[in-house]
Amino acid sequence: MDNYTNVDTQSAWLLLSGGPLVMVASRSRDGIPNVMAAGWSSNFEFDSPYVALDTTHTTSANIRDTHEFVICVAGIELKDAMLYSGTVHGRDVGDKFKAGNIRGMASPRLGITIPAGCLAYLECTVLPKWRPLFAEEGLLIGHVEAAAAREGLWDEDAQSFGKGLMLAMHYVSEKTISVGGELISVGSRH
């Protein structure tokens, strides 16, 4: 479950196609891990995903300080972790993995704690040219340093993440997500 197949950085954008809900993992300058839910992400270049972030989030402060983050594609198994991470702020609860009982694992390239069992992850740095845009507008454009999909979910021949996207969560409304075309009620976030 925790084994991953490496995906070429030029193909990393395919891990995001279809608009899955993601979890953005980061760490503070003091090394405290954090993670948050994000629905507003897509691809800017083949190896450059973006996420639109509220500049007041703990995640945003972390990334302004470290210029590193990981985008994790979350499957239905991570529904509760995704909702928790999207409801509380790291600055209020400290280590969100501990506070939310989210099982973590270190991403191999950057060593950032990510939710174990996620469907795929893209380890990113923020190039100097995009830092002012992020600081001022909250538009976070990453450069993929390494990417991987959970074993069995990446078809190397077809360059396809189709199996992963069938398990990914997609935002439908505040109380509904869809997975594999099925609508699932998640209750109120508040």
Ligand SMILES: Cc1cc2nc3c(=O)[nH]c(=O)nc-3n(C[C@H](O)[C@H](O)[C@H](O)COP(=O)(O)O)c2cc1C
């Ligand atoms: C389903 C869902 C999608 C979300 N999408 C985004 C998003 O795209 N951008 C954003 O800034 N916040 C988004 N949020 C809100 C953040 O995840 C939330 O405010 C979180 O508590 C921020 O955590 P932090 O302060 O520890 O970084 C979303 C929340 C949920 C539940």
